[in-house]
Amino acid sequence: MQPLDRVNRVLLAELSRDGRKTVRALAALVGLSEPAVRDRLDKLSRDGVVTGYRAVVEPRAVGAGTAAFVALRFSPEPGARAAVNTALEHEACVLEIHEVAGEDCYLIKVRVGTTGELADALDRIRAIPAISHTNSTVVLRTILERPVTVQSGRPIDEQVGNS
């Protein structure tokens, strides 16, 4: 996980905005040949810097328009954590699980279609044995939701000169 060079930062910045940009266009952008860019992309994937390419879907269009954040507490018994993780990961509506500092153990993000489905999901989550307490925050409206972005720095062709 060494720091990325400028070329890789440009490639990542570009692909995190448009994941279908062609290798050819990327090569022209960074001033390298296509095979060189292909090699870099392969390496970024192999190294786990790029974890995948995805279509981003509007949640409301696919029955996931209702979001909530749920703070969880659970007993500190050995094995409880693994059991909780497994149970939560099997819930398709649980999109994020974060271990957090503070009184709560986990903060999770849930997406479902309706408040009724949210109620059902919470029932299932509360039924997970080790979990002792949940505290839900329902999202009324999502104002911004954007992916991790990469700062590309100055464009490649300004690298030299231009004091």
Added chain:
Amino acid sequence: MQPLDRVNRVLLAELSRDGRKTVRALAALVGLSEPAVRDRLDKLSRDGVVTGYRAVVEPRAVGAGTAAFVALRFSPEPGARAAVNTALEHEACVLEIHEVAGEDCYLIKVRVGTTGELADALDRIRAIPAISHTNSTVVLRTILERPVTVQSGRPIDEQVGNS
């Protein structure tokens, strides 16, 4: 925003797993011609069901390995909301802004490289005029982080028969 038919659900399920899958491969998967699939994809983009294609980047590799959720309260003056939105959106580290039910007004998700940068970001956020109160929850470890997924239902070739 009518409900998606089975073919579109398969296309979305596939592209949300592999956003670089070729139209040809998708066409073979759903049993339609390439132009037909191309038309469907164009329409899904036009209709806003697919909002884009992106490379997913490992946050730690690009200096965004530290996450926090920050609950915000702000004065209910007219105009305050718009000012807060604008100020938050200009912070590159603010990845999500959710308007929530409950005592807090907003719940936002922040990603930065280090806890020092987190402190700086919080200082800037607290300096936004209308904001009266912040309550941060620092993420110690992210256990799961996955995109909205689409249930494809039964595979296309099982549509008929097979009682």
Added chain:
DNA sequence: TCTGAAAGTATAGGCGA
């Protein structure tokens, strides 16, 4: 729906640090 031209991608072989 088909088909050929254009665009994009993969692979092989070679060069220089």
Added chain:
DNA sequence: TCGCCTATACTTTCAGA
């Protein structure tokens, strides 16, 4: 050895019939 190059063969896309 590694990263990059050129050249070429192959695949995919797209527009017109």
